[in-house]
Amino acid sequence: MAYEKTARISDVFTVLGDPTRRQIFERLGDGPQSVGNLALNLPVSRPAVSQHLRALKDAGLVTDRAEGTKRIYQIDPHGLGALRGWLDRFWVDQLDAFKAEVEKPDQDSEA
Template identity: 45%
Template structure:
């Protein structure tokens, strides 16, 4: 399985993922919307599939790709963890700064 962070590290793959997240589409439809070949889109989709971010459904000779909500939810949950940690760190710094300022003001009085 491909690492989800590796999968979204490439800007073209993020564009492919954004197009697929907008609604189910074929390789040709994605390639028409981006400045890359169908072969390149297929390779990007393979990485995104291996990372669990998109799924593929056969439709005759075409393959229809769509975003996997579960995969996107896992990515978001991990991002939320970082965001929560960053907010907690900011809170701690702000509170420490406030305490130091308050202490300094009391000492000056």
């Protein structure tokens, strides 16, 4: 078997745990891009980006296709789906515990 179709939540978290990798992934949110193009706006070398993309691909977070000598990467919904599934399940399971507390407004983020 060549492909790993199922995206494991453990891999998703581990892979997205690295800041640089998260940065690459979020930049792919702007649209499909080549490896070199991604490396241009990042503080690491092109091979580093390539290695990160491999990890993202193995986790089912991105897919890639050839386009001439270039290789275009784009976001794969599978990985995000696994994350969403895990979070939703965890969320409803915890709702019993901190019912009212959830509604208390106070949750941030950072993009």
